[in-house]
Amino acid sequence: MITFDRVSVVYDGTDEPVLRDVNLSVDEGELCLVVGHTGVGKSTLLGAVNGLVPHFTGGTLYGTVTVDGRDTADHPPRELADVVGVVGQDPLNGFVTDTVEEELAYAMEQLAISPTVMRKRVEETLDLLGLADLRHRALHELSGGQQQRVAIGSVLTAHPRVLVLDEPTSALDPTAAEEVLAAVTRLVHDLGVTVLLAEHRLERVVQYADRVIHLPGNGRVVSGAPSEIFTASSIAPPIVELGRAAGWSPLPLSVRDARRAARPLRTALEGAAPPPVRAVPDAPGATLLGARGITVAYRGVPAVREVDLDLRAGEVTALMGRNGSGKSSLLWALQGSGPRAAGTVRVGRDESGAPGAAKGGDPKKLSAAEARRLVGLVPQTPTDLLYLESVKQELDQADIESGTGTGGKAAAGTTGPSARAILDRLAPGIDGATHPRDLSEGQKLALVLAIQLAAAPRVLLLDEPTRGLDYRAKTQLIAMVDELAAGGRSVVVSTHDVEFAARAADRVVVLAEGDIVADGPTTEVIVASPVFAPQVAKILAPLPYLTVDQVTAVLPGGEADA
Ligand SMILES: Nc1ncnc2c1ncn2[C@@H]1O[C@H](COP(=O)(O)OP(=O)(O)OP(=O)(O)O)[C@@H](O)[C@H]1O
Numbered sequence: 001m002i003t004f005d006r007v008s009v010v011y012d013g014t015d016e017p018v019l020r021d022v023n024l025s026v027d028e029g030e031l032c033l034v035v036g037h038t039g040v041g042k043s044t045l046l047g048a049v050n051g052l053v054p055h056f057t058g059g060t061l062y063g064t065v066t067v068d069g070r071d072t073a074d075h076p077p078r079e080l081a082d083v084v085g086v087v088g089q090d091p092l093n094g095f096v097t098d099t100v101e102e103e104l105a106y107a108m109e110q111l112a113i114s115p116t117v118m119r120k121r122v123e124e125t126l127d128l129l130g131l132a133d134l135r136h137r138a139l140h141e142l143s144g145g146q147q148q149r150v151a152i153g154s155v156l157t158a159h160p161r162v163l164v165l166d167e168p169t170s171a172l173d174p175t176a177a178e179e180v181l182a183a184v185t186r187l188v189h190d191l192g193v194t195v196l197l198a199e200h201r202l203e204r205v206v207q208y209a210d211r212v213i214h215l216p217g218n219g220r221v222v223s224g225a226p227s228e229i230f231t232a233s234s235i236a237p238p239i240v241e242l243g244r245a246a247g248w249s250p251l252p253l254s255v256r257d258a259r260r261a262a263r264p265l266r267t268a269l270e271g272a273a274p275p276p277v278r279a280v281p282d283a284p285g286a287t288l289l290g291a292r293g294i295t296v297a298y299r300g301v302p303a304v305r306e307v308d309l310d311l312r313a314g315e316v317t318a319l320m321g322r323n324g325s326g327k328s329s330l331l332w333a334l335q336g337s338g339p340r341a342a343g344t345v346r347v348g349r350d351e352s353g354a355p356g357a358a359k360g361g362d363p364k365k366l367s368a369a370e371a372r373r374l375v376g377l378v379p380q381t382p383t384d385l386l387y388l389e390s391v392k393q394e395l396d397q398a399d400i401e402s403g404t405g406t407g408g409k410a411a412a413g414t415t416g417p418s419a420r421a422i423l424d425r426l427a428p429g430i431d432g433a434t435h436p437r438d439l440s441e442g443q444k445l446a447l448v449l450a451i452q453l454a455a456a457p458r459v460l461l462l463d464e465p466t467r468g469l470d471y472r473a474k475t476q477l478i479a480m481v482d483e484l485a486a487g488g489r490s491v492v493v494s495t496h497d498v499e500f501a502a503r504a505a506d507r508v509v510v511l512a513e514g515d516i517v518a519d520g521p522t523t524e525v526i527v528a529s530p531v532f533a534p535q536v537a538k539i540l541a542p543l544p545y546l547t548v549d550q551v552t553a554v555l556p557g558g559e560a561d562a
């Protein structure tokens, strides 16, 4: 269905090809998972399938890509639209209409599908993706996850024979992600649709894959059966890491198979107490931010209802909850620039006595510069914060604003790492001359995180910060968040990434329809929940383990299973 014949892609201004002499053939009805570190070229590979690369991205494509017998060199994306449906990483970017219903119908209109068929498919898709209540809503007023669902739906309605999905579940809550993937799998099994799917959260998708296409980072592509590729690959979901540590062969890829394989492991672990995932401070830190009665409403409809929240020094809090439950609205209200229908926020003064220490107060009432030093927010669409011409300019600007360095060199009297140093930990090897627009999505996020982390505000709010980040970058992010917390800051991470929450947070707050419905230590809140439990917890339940590291700490080498 899809063939790559000696394909190389070189972007303008670079010498190194992103893809190098790639040969690949994907059969009809195959679901292929595309994996690789941030910036290795997954989106480039996917974009080549419908001709977005190079027709829209620039650069040069050597070799031949054919889809359903059509050469993408002679067929621009518009002429492939009846065969290939593409969902990109940034749904807002891809929208062409204004409302949910219009967007779901648009692709069909372009293909001149009859109105009666259109009606029927729109209704089916609204139900399939849980969008019925939102059908008349404006697209730009939807939450991130709601937008992502619409983007997926708008492609499904056209019934393409090939689906190209670039991180389709990155903004979805765990249940919605499962539903979307189940729907996609049904198309593969029942209608023989061919799917190419790039995803960093492998724990969500491995069990559905027929084949894995791995981009190891040298421009080449390795493809094979999932268990075969994951035996050796440098990227692996927790289930695979656990399987490797325990010496399971063949590697189980579904929780169900892993639970069977794990019987001896569970027996071996019984009686041993799992070490804590994170070092827990002896006493709770001082309250840095106190919010009371926070209410956010859009045209009279409440999205956050009278929320009270205290954020303490040294604490990393995961904010979780369904798509549309009010997480982003709450974060923006705390930060001060979002709407607030009622309630107060108070950030305490900086007691460190450092020159120019922040005064404290309600960030909404302070000057932008003052507020930024109290509360920082990395938004869900980080590119909103990038406006300069090169990565280097962005980093330098961040250092000047935060006083952490000048031009990348640490300035006298400052302690924090420069934005460049932070970026290199999250996504190594980005050329400073690159225009931020040309970065991969994961690289853009890493850049925005570096800018915000360099400012090291007392309270740092991260809205879905692991979208597009590979496991390596997430581990780095966890380490940096840890350092900030250890330095007396308070960090809140709004996330659907249960694996990240399990490793990064000591406290989990769950929102449902704008109310806090759970608030407690991570282990208590997420192990008890079928939705938020990470893979290791599911595999080893009822034992209270959350991460592979906890298991290996108890069983060095994992030989207990032998
Ligand atoms: N239009 C472009 N012009 C120049 N360079 C580009 C362009 N698009 C991507 N690149 C570069 O090509 C490389 C591969 O990018 P790509 O988006 O394919 O990576 P990716 O594997 O999808 O990353 P992520 O996991 O972050 O989505 C990156 O280093 C990126 O900076």
Ligand SMILES: Nc1ncnc2c1ncn2[C@@H]1O[C@H](COP(=O)(O)OP(=O)(O)OP(=O)(O)O)[C@@H](O)[C@H]1O
Residues within 6 Å of the ligand: 140, 141, 142, 143, 144, 145, 146, 171, 173, 298, 299, 303, 321, 322, 323, 324, 325, 326, 327, 328, 329, 330
């Ligand atoms: N500008 C807006 N106008 C109208 N409604 C809005 C607006 N922004 C958000 N909403 C609605 O408010 C509710 C909460 O949205 P919010 O973005 O806070 O949710 P969220 O928990 O962050 O969701 P997600 O996990 O999908 O990012 C949603 O139902 C959303 O559709």
